[in-house]
Amino acid sequence: MSAPRLTIGIEEEFQIVDGDRQLKSHIDTLLLAAAGRLGDQVKPEMLQSVVEIGTRICRDIGEAREEIARLRGTLAALLRPAGLRLASAGTHPFSHWQDQQVTERDRYKVLEEELQDVIRELLIFGLHVHVGIPDRERRIEVMNEARYFLPHLLAISTSSPFWLARDTGLRSYRQVVWGRFPRTGIPPEFASYDEFENYTELLVRTGCIDDGKKIWWDLRPHAVFPTIEFRICDAATTIDETLCIAALAQAICAKLLVLRDRNLGFRKYMPNLIQENKWRAIRGGMDAKLIDFGRQAEVPMRELAVELLEFVDDVVDDLGSRRECEHLLAIARDGTSADRQLRVWKETGHLHAVVDAVAEETLRGVPEVVLD
Numbered sequence: 279m280s281a282p283r284l285t286i287g288i289e290e291e292f293q294i295v296d297g298d299r300q301l302k303s304h305i306d307t308l309l310l311a312a313a314g315r316l317g318d319q320v321k322p323e324m325l326q327s328v329v330e331i332g333t334r335i336c337r338d339i340g341e342a343r344e345e346i347a348r349l350r351g352t353l354a355a356l357l358r359p360a361g362l363r364l365a366s367a368g369t370h371p372f373s374h375w376q377d378q379q380v381t382e383r384d385r386y387k388v389l390e391e392e393l394q395d396v397i398r399e400l401l402i403f404g405l406h407v408h409v410g411i412p413d414r415e416r417r418i419e420v421m422n423e424a425r426y427f428l429p430h431l432l433a434i435s436t437s438s439p440f441w442l443a444r445d446t447g448l449r450s451y452r453q454v455v456w457g458r459f460p461r462t463g464i465p466p467e468f469a470s471y472d473e474f475e476n477y478t479e480l481l482v483r484t485g486c487i488d489d490g491k492k493i494w495w496d497l498r499p500h501a502v503f504p505t506i507e508f509r510i511c512d513a514a515t516t517i518d519e520t521l522c523i524a525a526l527a528q529a530i531c532a533k534l535l536v537l538r539d540r541n542l543g544f545r546k547y548m549p550n551l552i553q554e555n556k557w558r559a560i561r562g563g564m565d566a567k568l569i570d571f572g573r574q575a576e577v578p579m580r581e582l583a584v585e586l587l588e589f590v591d592d593v594v595d596d597l598g599s600r601r602e603c604e605h606l607l608a609i610a611r612d613g614t615s616a617d618r619q620l621r622v623w624k625e626t627g628h629l630h631a632v633v634d635a636v637a638e639e640t641l642r643g644v645p646e647v648v649l650d
């Protein structure tokens with residue numbers, strides 16, 4: 279049985295960095311410069327030193343590669359004349375949230391009034407992957423089962439070991455900051471799409487949220503698009519890391535759908551059990567030992583990476599993503615962005631060198647874009 283062809287969409291949040299390696303509030307100028315080239319594929323975020331890009335709907339990971347390369351390359355070219363650079367990591371090593379300017383948009387004013395310092399401190403950067411699943415019941419079924427793999431994807435993506443010029447001792451401090459928000463974390467299990475819809479409508483009726491977009495779980499059915507959205511990952515530094523994570527998310531969904539077509543479900547676990555593995559991924563990244571709940575034993579994440587590739591092996595060729603998925607072996611061997619950042623810091627003693635390394639890796643493998 280061949281794997282279903284599931285579309286992919288990728289959103290990346292980037293740091294805008296100046297010559298002093300500090301974050302630079304520059305989003306309004308960048309949006310004006312980008313309007314004619316990228317249109318609505320480039321967007322602001324709460325803080326003016328953050329820029330978000332989103333791919334078009336991609337039929338496969340090859341299209342996603344072209345999109346990510348074009349978007350990263352174009353943003354870098356637009357920033358270059360101002361002496362600014364693009365950098366991709368879950369946190370900046372030393373810039374302080376109190377020094378950032380809030381983007382002047384009504385939506386952000388409402389959020390600031392609602393969330394206060396919780397959102398003012400949101401100086402973090404993530405990678406979101408959408409996987410298209412047109413049938414809404416299948417969307418919920420896949421979400422219920424795919425939750426198990428969220429800590430694995432987080433461990434692979436970890437890129438935020440620093441916060442306010444300190445080594446936090448964690449590989450993903452971004453998750454600590456993000457975890458202060460309401461309606462975040464591992465989603466609950468839903469028996470049907472109707473149950474999820476009733477839950478969302480209750481929150482809207484009681485004034486908790488305006489719409490489903492304010493449900494910020496690590497994995498959610500999107501409020502507008504026929505996708506499930508993986509939101510757990512730190513911003514990926516290299517383009518190969520971004521594509522590896524996106525390809526794995528797509529392959530996990532495809533494999534779970536294939537199992538369902540064979541009347542073979544994947545075991546579902548309590549959110550609190552999955553949260554135990556999430557904490558281990560936050561703390562250790564690829565060096566972590568996660569719990570295999572079936573075996574009731576700790577297993578090194580590097581072993582689980584190989585097992586994950588074995589799990590999706592029979593769908594990746596149909597999806598055309600074997601190369602991207604197997605980049606996971608390089609991550610398991612060499613470590614994540616967080617590991618590389620920590621190595622640079624220990625070798626140089628300078629967090630400025632960490633920023634330089636992240637900025638260089640952000641454009642590694644990205645063809646240079648020459649503006650007209």
